Amino acid sequence: MLYxxxxxxxxxxxxxxxxxxxxxxxxxxxxxxxxxxxxxxxFGPPLIRWLKKCGSTDLAWGFGxxxxxxxxxxxxxxxxxxxxxxxxxTLLWCDxxxxxxxxxxxxxxxxxxxxxxxxxxKLKHKSKAGLSEKKKILSQVGFGILLSLIYLHPDLSxxxxxxxxxxxxxxxxxxxxxxxxxxxxxxIFVVVAISNSVNLxxxxxxxxxxxxxxxxxxxxxxxxVIGNTVLAQYLLFDYMPGSGEILIFCAAxxxxxxxxxxxxxxxxxxxxxxxxxxxxxxxxGTIAILIKQEFxxxxxxxxxxxxxxxxxxxxYIYVPRGKRFFFRAPLHHSLQYRGLAETxxxxxxxxxxxxxxxxxxxALKIR
Amino acid sequence: MNRDTDGDCDRAMVxxxxxxxxxxxxxxxKAAEKRLTDAKNGEWLSDTDxxxxxxxxxxxxxxRNVAVKLIGEGKKSEFTEVLTxxxxxxxxxxxxxxxxxxxxxxxxxxxxxxxxxFFVGLDDPYWEVRTECALGLSLHGVADASMTASxxxxxxxxxxxxxxxxPIFWPKRIYREKNFEVRAALLRALGxxxxxxxxxxxxxxxxxxxxxxxxxxxxxxxxRAARRLRYPGDRIKSLLxxxxxxxxxxxxxxxxxxxxxxxxxxxxxxxxxxxxxxxxAL
Numbered sequence: 001m002l003y004x005x006x007x008x009x010x011x012x013x014x015x016x017x018x019x020x021x022x023x024x025x026x027x028x029x030x031x032x033x034x035x036x037x038x039x040x041x042x043f044g045p046p047l048i049r050w051l052k053k054c055g056s057t058d059l060a061w062g063f064g065x066x067x068x069x070x071x072x073x074x075x076x077x078x079x080x081x082x083x084x085x086x087x088x089x090t091l092l093w094c095d096x097x098x099x100x101x102x103x104x105x106x107x108x109x110x111x112x113x114x115x116x117x118x119x120x121x122k123l124k125h126k127s128k129a130g131l132s133e134k135k136k137i138l139s140q141v142g143f144g145i146l147l148s149l150i151y152l153h154p155d156l157s158x159x160x161x162x163x164x165x166x167x168x169x170x171x172x173x174x175x176x177x178x179x180x181x182x183x184x185x186x187x188i189f190v191v192v193a194i195s196n197s198v199n200l201x202x203x204x205x206x207x208x209x210x211x212x213x214x215x216x217x218x219x220x221x222x223x224x225v226i227g228n229t230v231l232a233q234y235l236l237f238d239y240m241p242g243s244g245e246i247l248i249f250c251a252a253x254x255x256x257x258x259x260x261x262x263x264x265x266x267x268x269x270x271x272x273x274x275x276x277x278x279x280x281x282x283x284x285g286t287i288a289i290l291i292k293q294e295f296x297x298x299x300x301x302x303x304x305x306x307x308x309x310x311x312x313x314x315x316y317i318y319v320p321r322g323k324r325f326f327f328r329a330p331l332h333h334s335l336q337y338r339g340l341a342e343t344x345x346x347x348x349x350x351x352x353x354x355x356x357x358x359x360x361x362x363a364l365k366i367r
Numbered sequence: 368m369n370r371d372t373d374g375d376c377d378r379a380m381v382x383x384x385x386x387x388x389x390x391x392x393x394x395x396x397k398a399a400e401k402r403l404t405d406a407k408n409g410e411w412l413s414d415t416d417x418x419x420x421x422x423x424x425x426x427x428x429x430x431r432n433v434a435v436k437l438i439g440e441g442k443k444s445e446f447t448e449v450l451t452x453x454x455x456x457x458x459x460x461x462x463x464x465x466x467x468x469x470x471x472x473x474x475x476x477x478x479x480x481x482x483x484x485f486f487v488g489l490d491d492p493y494w495e496v497r498t499e500c501a502l503g504l505s506l507h508g509v510a511d512a513s514m515t516a517s518x519x520x521x522x523x524x525x526x527x528x529x530x531x532x533x534p535i536f537w538p539k540r541i542y543r544e545k546n547f548e549v550r551a552a553l554l555r556a557l558g559x560x561x562x563x564x565x566x567x568x569x570x571x572x573x574x575x576x577x578x579x580x581x582x583x584x585x586x587x588x589x590x591r592a593a594r595r596l597r598y599p600g601d602r603i604k605s606l607l608x609x610x611x612x613x614x615x616x617x618x619x620x621x622x623x624x625x626x627x628x629x630x631x632x633x634x635x636x637x638x639x640x641x642x643x644x645x646x647x648a649l
Contacts, residue, residue, distance in 0.1 A: 321461075322429075322461045322463060323461030324495060338580070339616050340615045
């Protein structure tokens, strides 16, 4: 909104020509990050009080791990704060006519609603069973289908049709395959997989949020390069007009994430719940699709991939055969089981996530 | 034409029977789990023993697994032979073997055959079985020379008299058992069966282990063995004074929760185990 206002003022009043500053994506990205951060900082305490008043507090699960029990009573559904600040900041600083931004806002709302419903049901029934796994996956698939339909429609897609269905892999200049309409199924898979992987990582204070904004940072850098004619040409990317705006959205995610971490850092005063984790995952999945860097998530979001892999292998491969391969699943519980304190597990996984994000960023140049 | 129709019917019948069997299996598993939950809550149904006997023969390992857990829950030592067979039968699912070991060591006393089965279990390819068998030995093992030698051989790659005192540059290279949990359980077992003060070096070496859970197990085993064998007090003191007591785990304390508990005499949250982790096997 502010972007539209400053553009209009700049165009109509000569004395306000300095407002052209707001046309720069990087400048708006900084403002978006700061806005989201300050809003999260400001609205955090009242939200914590309100959630507590509504009885939206976490229950003690019987995982047999120490800190899980001592955390009962901490307000959950803090994802509301993350989503509200991301959306507000985006509305203020992004070009709302941009199709990429419209799709990302839809993803935020869609996944936020799924997560909120899941959290609400858990609290209502006072049990771990919220929305059933089947319903959760189906609702995620629903968004995947919608995204596929828009993405593959020549008039609606923000992505140029000549590259829309091509499969790009980090460190390779050229696409490795053209999936044609099968790309629609791939979109559904990517969105569901990434969304759930972030959801699974959300088990310790600050564990999901920090790697999320590392990934958002990497995706932001890629989207800026891909949306800039000079940089895209120089770094041999296929230019995608308008994708630079995604940087502003990613910046809002980072600002919001840091603001949320202020309260979510150990010992957490608030948890993001599925409202936050599913939404963050859904957003990262959607960004990965929109900037055609689906496989980059495997590197940049390596921590999430590892968390999901341990759960998948344990649940679907090892336990049905009557044994365990990892001490526990997801990965962070396995590390705790080895006798590492929660803070140590979280900080080590942050370090790993940071290194993976740096490595992923090298894919900008090494191609 | 008729033959085709018959064939289709046969296939449909087979398919339906598979679905029915699957549904029956799920319903039976659910019922079995309910029976286990009831037993844990102190509600032992009168037909449970017969039920266990029947379920131990069931095709589905998950149902056999529940039956095995129920035996341990009810401390039904008349099933010792079946559990011993399950524990040493490599064709049983890993969880069934592991839970057989757990159920066996929950009995108040065990026969020599069980101790032998625990020893066989120490060579099991699945680490959880090895862990539980070692814990079984730590609970039911008695001081014995051959057991001591055997356990030392399972923990270390070479004779302990050839292992120097710490610091060792690559400590993990001296261990035969790579899994830390099994190693810790083996040390606890060694603490129960060690019969010779000259072999105490086997429990001194891991007092400087990298992983604190192994260090803790070594400390526990060392103190138990030292007391039993009347190990010289000054030697114990000097060893323990040099031990690394820091660890990578701690228990968080919320002062307000403590105040709440003091004022109300209760806490609305479950208590945190003293050592920070609920060991599922202990």
